[in-house]
Amino acid sequence: MSDQLRSFFGCGLDDERTFDLDDYGDVVPRWCSGCGDHGVLNSVKRLMRDEQLLPERTVFVSGIGCSSRFPHYLNTYGFHGIHGRALPVATGIKLSRPDLHVFVVMGDGDCCSIGAGHWLHATRYNIDMTVLMLDNAIYGLTKNQTSPTTPMGYATNTQPKGSFLPALNPITTTLGVTNVSFVAQTADWVPAHLLATIRAAYRHSGFSFVRILQRCPKFTAPLFAEQARTPDLHEMLIHPNGVTVPGLDKIYKRSLEHDPADIDRARALSEESERVRLGVFYRNESQPRYDDIRHLPTHTAAQNIERLNVELDRYAV
Amino acid sequence: MSSSSPVSAVGSEPTECRESVPKDVIHTNEHVLEIVSDSGEGAQKCGQIFAAVSAKMSYGVWTVEIIPAEIEPPARTPASASGNLIRFGRDRITNWGDEVKLVVAFNEQVLLSQHRLDALADDCIVLIESKWSTHSDEEICQQWKAAMEEIGESGYRIIPVPMEEECLRRVDDPRRGKNMFALGLLAQIYGLDLEKIREQIRAQFAKKAPEVSKSNCDLLELGVEWAEGNLDFRIEIPRIEVDEPRVVMNGNQAAALGAVASGMEFCAMYPITPATSVSHYLCEMFENYGGKVHQSEDEIAAAGVAIGASYAGKVALTVTSGPGLALKTEFIGLAIMTEIPLVVLDVQRGGPSTGLPTKVEQSDLLAALFGQPGDAPRVVMAPATIEECFHAMITARRIAKMFRCVVIVLSDANLGTGQQQFRRPALDERWHAAPPNHRAVGSDERPYDWDPETGLSQRIVPGQPGGMHTITGLNHDQDSQVDYGPEANQLGCNMRSRKLALLHETMSPPPIHGDDSGRLLVVGWGSTKGAIEEAVDRARADGHPVSSTHITFLSPLQPGLRDIFERFDHVMTVEINYSDDLDAPHITPENRRLGQLAFLLRAQTLVDVDCWTRVPGQPLRPGQIHDAIHTKLSSISEMETTPA
Numbered sequence: 037m038s039d040q041l042r043s044f045f046g047c048g049l050d051d052e053r054t055f056d057l058d059d060y061g062d063v064v065p066r067w068c069s070g071c072g073d074h075g076v077l078n079s080v081k082r083l084m085r086d087e088q089l090l091p092e093r094t095v096f097v098s099g100i101g102c103s104s105r106f107p108h109y110l111n112t113y114g115f116h117g118i119h120g121r122a123l124p125v126a127t128g129i130k131l132s133r134p135d136l137h138v139f140v141v142m143g144d145g146d147c148c149s150i151g152a153g154h155w156l157h158a159t160r161y162n163i164d165m166t167v168l169m170l171d172n173a174i175y176g177l178t179k180n181q182t183s184p185t186t187p188m189g190y191a192t193n194t195q196p197k198g199s200f201l202p203a204l205n206p207i208t209t210t211l212g213v214t215n216v217s218f219v220a221q222t223a224d225w226v227p228a229h230l231l232a233t234i235r236a237a238y239r240h241s242g243f244s245f246v247r248i249l250q251r252c253p254k255f256t257a258p259l260f261a262e263q264a265r266t267p268d269l270h271e272m273l274i275h276p277n278g279v280t281v282p283g284l285d286k287i288y289k290r291s292l293e294h295d296p297a298d299i300d301r302a303r304a305l306s307e308e309s310e311r312v313r314l315g316v317f318y319r320n321e322s323q324p325r326y327d328d329i330r331h332l333p334t335h336t337a338a339q340n341i342e343r344l345n346v347e348l349d350r351y352a353v
Numbered sequence: 354m355s356s357s358s359p360v361s362a363v364g365s366e367p368t369e370c371r372e373s374v375p376k377d378v379i380h381t382n383e384h385v386l387e388i389v390s391d392s393g394e395g396a397q398k399c400g401q402i403f404a405a406v407s408a409k410m411s412y413g414v415w416t417v418e419i420i421p422a423e424i425e426p427p428a429r430t431p432a433s434a435s436g437n438l439i440r441f442g443r444d445r446i447t448n449w450g451d452e453v454k455l456v457v458a459f460n461e462q463v464l465l466s467q468h469r470l471d472a473l474a475d476d477c478i479v480l481i482e483s484k485w486s487t488h489s490d491e492e493i494c495q496q497w498k499a500a501m502e503e504i505g506e507s508g509y510r511i512i513p514v515p516m517e518e519e520c521l522r523r524v525d526d527p528r529r530g531k532n533m534f535a536l537g538l539l540a541q542i543y544g545l546d547l548e549k550i551r552e553q554i555r556a557q558f559a560k561k562a563p564e565v566s567k568s569n570c571d572l573l574e575l576g577v578e579w580a581e582g583n584l585d586f587r588i589e590i591p592r593i594e595v596d597e598p599r600v601v602m603n604g605n606q607a608a609a610l611g612a613v614a615s616g617m618e619f620c621a622m623y624p625i626t627p628a629t630s631v632s633h634y635l636c637e638m639f640e641n642y643g644g645k646v647h648q649s650e651d652e653i654a655a656a657g658v659a660i661g662a663s664y665a666g667k668v669a670l671t672v673t674s675g676p677g678l679a680l681k682t683e684f685i686g687l688a689i690m691t692e693i694p695l696v697v698l699d700v701q702r703g704g705p706s707t708g709l710p711t712k713v714e715q716s717d718l719l720a721a722l723f724g725q726p727g728d729a730p731r732v733v734m735a736p737a738t739i740e741e742c743f744h745a746m747i748t749a750r751r752i753a754k755m756f757r758c759v760v761i762v763l764s765d766a767n768l769g770t771g772q773q774q775f776r777r778p779a780l781d782e783r784w785h786a787a788p789p790n791h792r793a794v795g796s797d798e799r800p801y802d803w804d805p806e807t808g809l810s811q812r813i814v815p816g817q818p819g820g821m822h823t824i825t826g827l828n829h830d831q832d833s834q835v836d837y838g839p840e841a842n843q844l845g846c847n848m849r850s851r852k853l854a855l856l857h858e859t860m861s862p863p864p865i866h867g868d869d870s871g872r873l874l875v876v877g878w879g880s881t882k883g884a885i886e887e888a889v890d891r892a893r894a895d896g897h898p899v900s901s902t903h904i905t906f907l908s909p910l911q912p913g914l915r916d917i918f919e920r921f922d923h924v925m926t927v928e929i930n931y932s933d934d935l936d937a938p939h940i941t942p943e944n945r946r947l948g949q950l951a952f953l954l955r956a957q958t959l960v961d962v963d964c965w966t967r968v969p970g971q972p973l974r975p976g977q978i979h980d981a982i983h984t985k986l987s988s989i990s991e992m993e994t995t996p997a
């Protein structure tokens with residue numbers, strides 16, 4: 037936020053307040069125990085504490101789903117809206133209030149199914165916001181239906197003989213959108229990497245899309261159990277411009293040097309591989325930002341009336 | 354004119370003679386004329402300038418656009434007809450009237466389209482491009498002949514005009530600019546102020562090279578000269594100078610200007626006919642006022658973006674038409690549940706589904722009132738004139754803000770595209786919302802601090818220190834905490850509904866046109882007001898005790914209706930939406946589907962309200978309504994005289 041905006045909104049630069057973790061929310065979340073959403077919430081609070089975000093300047097927007105309960109557990113402004121439509125709401129908020137930090141939390145059904153159209157267009161608008169897609173590969177809240185990211189063959193209540201089609205790959209999809217500016221993948225079971233990734237996303241100027249692989253012990257336990265236990269099933273994308281977590285390489289030994297400026301390689305790496313790749317696939321801060329382009333000076337009522345009278349002259353009889 | 358051939362001899366020969374022909378003067382207080390061409394030939398522009406200039410000359414004006422459904426329909430077909438109907442006269446004009454008295458047609462096929470609509474008076478004067486009758490293409494000559502035969506039965510006075518041939522004297526491509534020649538004809542016939550026309554032309558082409566407006570003015574002149582030298586009549590309509598400042602525009606322009614005047618700063622939309630021109634206009638000028646128009650990926654997103662902007666402190670607008678309103682349904686429910694102010698402008702067209710995209714209907718009333726699942730109280734209002742399109746936006750913004758609610762404004766294609774003049778609004782700073790206040794929120798303040806009496810509460814918006822909370826579409830308590838309990842749900846519903854009752858208290862009953870009591874009361878809403886009142890005036894002139902009233906607020910419904918209805922023996926709505934006619938096959942009083950306002954009024958007042966509705970994709974005509982009133986009156990008399 038610029039100094040000018042700060043003073044415009046009556047919030048002094050001499051703000052002496054400091055915030056610790058509890059200031060960002062101390063409610064006990066109602067997710068199942070072992071649900072990956074808990075870990076994401078903790079990391080998000082840490083990020084806010086580290087960055088000392090003003091709670092009143094921060095808005096979390098979500099859709100509907102287990103994951104979309106997120107804003108309720110934070111002491112910021114929150115908008116828990118309707119299924120699949122978090123991105124348009126966030127767009128409206130950021131366009132009219134550039135001074136706010138906007139975060140979006142969606143589920144895989146929310147983002148990749150019912151809200152898929154908005155996902156594509158929000159990526160292209162490249163409005164400055166941090167977007168967390170909590171991908172448990174299932175519809176959690178409505179109890180175990182196939183989502184676009186459910187792996188082929190995995191049985192659910194709606195496709196009991198196993199999911200019919202290959203899963204949609206959200207990373208590849210996002211990387212395919214014109215004007216994409218930040219795409220990363222992380223997992224709830226690697227907290228240090230999760231925090232580092234959402235920090236990179238938050239600091240990125242533009243639309244930063246983070247797919248967070250999220251355990252749902254209730255409905256997709258078998259999909260993630262082995263993965264979460266076995267560091268060797270991961271491959272870390274590392275680069276000075278991506279995320280690097282000191283010490284993590286002692287556990288997660290497999291890594292790949294990837295410059296996030298390289299979109300072709302990012303796309304290639306996002307395709308299926310033996311191992312799950314975590315890290316920043318793509319980052320480019322030079323892409324045009326719709327919220328920048330559409331930023332406008334404000335007017336007073338008196339100024340507007342004066343102009344409007346001139347406009348009315350065009351119609352005068 | 355002989356009745357065997359509709360083609361009048363006058364002016365059939367192109368002539369070099371620029372001498373004035375002596376003129377019969379037709380004196381009348383008003384006239385209805387039409388300019389029709391193939392789509393793209395500029396009849397609309399000609400009509401718009403004509404209307405603007407006649408308004409500037411203190412005439413009362415009402416225009417209706419004739420719009421083909423496709424961008425470039427095949428030329429020289431009835432489907433290609435494009436243009437403008439203009440009714441103008443000495444007094445205030447409130448609707449498009451009954452019959453067209455004079456037509457300028459650029460070919461016989463577009464004339465046929467208007468003829469087939471039964472829109473032309475029996476003695477209609479028709480000025481038609483003559484080149485088709487002697488065209489080198491035999492097929493075209495045949496088409497001309499067939500068309501003349503088809504309309505031969507009518508008593509039109511057909512005057513062939515060598516439009517292109519004349520235009521060729523000044524320009525190389527007469528297809529462009531022929532409309533200005535036609536404008537010249539009309540200017541001469543009706544005695545319009547030529548300097549005012551030139552001003553309009555110059556304004557139209559201000560962005561183009563000066564030669565463009567020059568050559569258009571030349572063609573105008575040619576038209577005037579031709580009429581002067583060849584026509585044996587002119588039409589004289591008296592004028593009453595008005596001394597109040599006035600403006601002339603269409604309802605979509607008025608709504609866009611109203612949105613600016615109301616201080617709204619954000620509009621999110623997705624293009625849809627016939628609402629697009631509101632968006633186009635806002636796109637063109639909103640930024641000059643610090644406003645933003647966001648074209649979303651679809652109407653769902655448009656509603657969401659508007660709600661996001663409103664949530665963050667503004668009152669935002671979304672503009673749409675029927676199919677778009679359907680898509681916004683879920684988001685409107687969310688705005689109602691979370692009490693985020695939102696203004697939705699629905700410029701209604703014919704439905705269901707894609708229906709009649711360019712044509713008028715009043716079929717979205719019940720969808721606007723009840724379109725959301727669950728109990729979703731909202732305000733629905735309907736402007737009845739172009740002037741009201743302007744002021745409705747200001748009222749809507751204020752109500753939305755004050756009552757933290759959704760306001761749906763129902764305009765329609767007739768208002769949206771029709772032009773009328775009205776008193777120039779005296780802009781007022783108080784119409785604007787106060788700029789957002791980012792004061793700290795006290796620890797005792799709550800996001801839904803409902804006053805139990807009124808349901809009103811103060812909005813806390815992001816940026817206010819100490820006010821952090823999460824709003825949710827789930828049922829919630831005063832602290833915006835999710836609460837599924839029976840009491841909390843009842844309370845939430847009570848509070849959201851109570852606000853409407855409060856708003857209702859501030860309203861007055863609709864005024865009555867005619868006597869306060871009588872035999873029949875006609876009730877309307879929206880764009881039909883002018884036609885209904887004109888029909889009622891005629892019925893009263895016939896000696897019938899008929900009155901009318903027009904409802905602006907449909908939700909909450911304006912007060913006093915039952916009292917008003919009880920002062921009349923019978924009540925009947927007139928609407929442009931579907932209802933079963935009682936004499937249609939299988940229709941009984943029990944299964945009859947009613948007009949949408951009738952349905953509403955019966956439910957709210959327990960009065961036996963009848964309806965007369967039509968869905969012609971056109972505005973209703975005063976004559977049609979007058980007939981319907983007569984039919985209703987005779988059926989009442991019949992019922993009364995038939996022993997039970």
Ligand SMILES: Cc1ncc(C[n+]2csc(CCOP(=O)(O)OP(=O)(O)O)c2C)c(N)n1
Pocket residue numbers: 100101102103104118119142143144145146147170172174175176177178183
């Ligand atoms: C319009 C609409 N359709 C369907 C639903 C029902 N619904 C609620 S959440 C959900 C899917 C949730 O899955 P996801 O987005 O992956 O979130 P998760 O619960 O897994 O975190 C569905 C289908 C709804 N609330 N609204």
Ligand code: SF4
Pocket residue numbers: 066067068070071072073102103172176177251252253254255
């Ligand atoms: S159902 Fe799955 S996603 Fe939802 S709270 Fe439980 S574990 Fe988490």
Ligand SMILES: [Mg+2]
Pocket residue numbers: 101143144145170171172173174175176183
């Ligand atoms: Mg899910």
